[in-house]
Amino acid sequence: MKQLHTFDEVFDSQKVFRHLLEAMANPGRRCDIRSQSEKLFGDDPDMLAVAMTLLDAGVSFCAPQNPALTEQIVLLTHAKSVPLEQADYVFLSAQDQLPGMLASAKRGTLENPHTSATLIVKVPEGQAGEQVLLSGPGVDGLAAAVVPSDVKQAVALRDRQDYEYPQGIDFIFLLPESELLCIPRLVRMEEC
Amino acid sequence: MMDKYNYAFLDEGSKREIRRSVLKAVAIPGYQVPFGSRELPIGRGWGTGGIQLTLSLIGPEDTLKVIDQGSDESVNAVNIKKFVKMCTGVPCTTRTQEATIIQTRHRIPEVPMTNGQILVLQVPLPEPLRIVEPQEAVTKKMHAESDYAPIWLQLYESLIKYGKVTISAEYPCLVEDRYIMNPSPIPKFDNSKLHDAECLYLFGAGREKKIYAIPPHTKVVSLAFDDVPFEKESFRGKKCRLCGSTDTYLDEIFDSATGERYYQCSDTSYCKEVRSK
Numbered sequence: 001m002k003q004l005h006t007f008d009e010v011f012d013s014q015k016v017f018r019h020l021l022e023a024m025a026n027p028g029r030r031c032d033i034r035s036q037s038e039k040l041f042g043d044d045p046d047m048l049a050v051a052m053t054l055l056d057a058g059v060s061f062c063a064p065q066n067p068a069l070t071e072q073i074v075l076l077t078h079a080k081s082v083p084l085e086q087a088d089y090v091f092l093s094a095q096d097q098l099p100g101m102l103a104s105a106k107r108g109t110l111e112n113p114h115t116s117a118t119l120i121v122k123v124p125e126g127q128a129g130e131q132v133l134l135s136g137p138g139v140d141g142l143a144a145a146v147v148p149s150d151v152k153q154a155v156a157l158r159d160r161q162d163y164e165y166p167q168g169i170d171f172i173f174l175l176p177e178s179e180l181l182c183i184p185r186l187v188r189m190e191e192c
Numbered sequence: 193m194m195d196k197y198n199y200a201f202l203d204e205g206s207k208r209e210i211r212r213s214v215l216k217a218v219a220i221p222g223y224q225v226p227f228g229s230r231e232l233p234i235g236r237g238w239g240t241g242g243i244q245l246t247l248s249l250i251g252p253e254d255t256l257k258v259i260d261q262g263s264d265e266s267v268n269a270v271n272i273k274k275f276v277k278m279c280t281g282v283p284c285t286t287r288t289q290e291a292t293i294i295q296t297r298h299r300i301p302e303v304p305m306t307n308g309q310i311l312v313l314q315v316p317l318p319e320p321l322r323i324v325e326p327q328e329a330v331t332k333k334m335h336a337e338s339d340y341a342p343i344w345l346q347l348y349e350s351l352i353k354y355g356k357v358t359i360s361a362e363y364p365c366l367v368e369d370r371y372i373m374n375p376s377p378i379p380k381f382d383n384s385k386l387h388d389a390e391c392l393y394l395f396g397a398g399r400e401k402k403i404y405a406i407p408p409h410t411k412v413v414s415l416a417f418d419d420v421p422f423e424k425e426s427f428r429g430k431k432c433r434l435c436g437s438t439d440t441y442l443d444e445i446f447d448s449a450t451g452e453r454y455y456q457c458s459d460t461s462y463c464k465e466v467r468s469k
């Protein structure tokens with residue numbers, strides 16, 4: 001099946017990147033990428049928008065158990081599809097994959113912590129919002145936020161990995177309504 | 193805008209690589225992320241790390257301010273503005289409050305920056321440990337192991353010898369209790385603006401191919417000893433001869449004709465604004 005998209009490699013990528021940067025620098029903030037991602041096709045336009053913005057032949061990715069998304073990302077970005085343990089970017093469309101994935105995703109090294117994986121996690125619709133407290137760089141003191149339960153659970157799972165900072169992984173969550181929410185490795189999430 | 197160039201000059205692959213490094217830099221505050229620096233048609237000396245950052249960030253909705261040593265009108269600042277304008281068409285401003293991206297060398301503006309703003313700092317020598325260790329492989333290992341004793345020793349020796357720490361610019365900071373970072377050649381006066389800020393700081397070193405960042409609300413502490421606290425430049429008893437400010441960073445100017453010494457704001461657009469009020 002042939003599909004065409006109208007996502008502009010120059011201008012839409014730039015906009016999505018600035019939303020990613022705002023979300024990464026202000027953890028817990030929701031940044032809307034709908035006007036860019038709606039220019040892409042398929043079941044995962046938000047994932048594709050992030051892939052189009054960050055991926056190319058210079059990096060690798062893994063979209064476990066999602067051959068359709070894998071095929072689209074390879075086609076659009078020329079990034080290499082590799083096993084999870086080697087992937088620079090991991091695209092997860094189902095939360096139940098997370099426990100296994102976290103254990104084997106790259107955490108970087110103490111000398112080169114930037115070689116860790118970035119996890120892009122799709123959060124399904126209809127989840128109850130949970131009150132949490134965020135702290136760490138990018139967050140003003142201890143800040144209350146409401147996040148979908150998957151986000152809370154994912155961060156709790158991450159914390160169980162006991163990464164030795166600066167090793168770790170950074171999360172980009174894709175919420176319904178095409179919103180980005182980032183939780184980088186130093187940011188903590190507590191029960192309210 | 194010139195059509196024969198890509199938008200924002202850099203090819204999309206170069207921008208993507210820089211953007212990936214920027215996100216990593218934000219996630220690991222103070223850590224120097226390597227990137228593949230590109231050649232740019234910009235005079236040497238100014239360095240290209242900051243410009244490459246700006247070109248990778250900028251889009252049609254941005255407003256740009258460029259300053260060099262506090263001045264919007266210096267030859268370097270004007271040339272960079274012209275270059276970025278030529279390949280993007282974005283509007284430029286001298287007012288800190290109006291800019292979404294501010295590219296700078298040697299100063300942080302006097303007007304406090306807000307959460308939507310990004311300050312891009314040009315860095316000639318990003319490695320704060322270079323003064324104690326010449327080899328990159330060794331300084332990388334020192335950062336990995338938080339082995340910062342040699343730089344503390346250097347500060348201590350300067351304290352013993354001169355009664356105070358003698359570093360005037362590029363005064364090292366500890367970021368989030370983990371990484372020692374070079375704040376770029378800003379005066380000590382500006383170091384405190386890095387701590388718990390509203391804006392995002394991005395640092396680019398072109399020749400050394402490094403990018404690092406301080407996100408908003410990050411803990412940034414200038415290195416000091418318990419009994420000898422960090423001290424920034426003091427202009428006590430002095431004021432700007434143009435606007436009368438007593439709370440800004442002042443440049444000392446020596447008039448060789450009259451033998452007179454006077455002071456004026458290093459941040460020229462701030463000085464102008466105070467005068468116009």
Ligand SMILES: [Zn+2]
Nearest residue numbers: 432435457463
């Ligand atoms: Zn003045």
